[in-house]
Amino acid sequence: MILRLFRHKDPLSQKLLVWILALSFFFAFLATVAQLYTDYRESRSVLDHSLNEVSVVTLPSINVAMWNMDGKVLKSILGGVITQPNIEYIEIRDSYNHLFLELGTSAVINAIHRHYPIIHTKKDGQQVKIGQLNITASLTGIYKQLLSKLVIINLSCA
DSSP states (O other): OHHHHHHHHOHHHHHHHHHHHHHHHHHHHHHHHHHHHHHHHHHHHHHHHHHHHIIIIIHHHHHHHHHTTOHHHHHHHHHHHHTSTTEEEEEEEETTSOEEEEEEOSOOSSEEEEEEEEEEEOTTSOEEEEEEEEEEEESHHHHHHHHHHHHHHHHHHO
């Protein structure tokens, strides 16, 4: 309708209107992409920090429980880890790579895998690898969060 008004009067004004609308769309698209990328990097950073925190805070307790072969304590510790956001699967394997304990679902798409050796230090200072902690975190929750933000951004611009 607006283009019909400008069509007969001035072709320059019509071209100007088209350019203004195109540039407006382009900059809105660019701002949306930048905001979503920033949100993705922030969510990924929080997830990476959470996974790294497991190695610093939780791994020493897992080490002691694994050395004592205390399955109840290990299950309790892993139960606390798997309740963290986006963590879908956690397992402990012994030094022979046999599955010792697992929680969650291992079939995860869009996943991040972290592997932490469980090393026990003997009284004489000798270090012995007694197992490995494997954690799988899913990016699906982050992707869903970004998709909902995209919908909200588009609805607010409409």
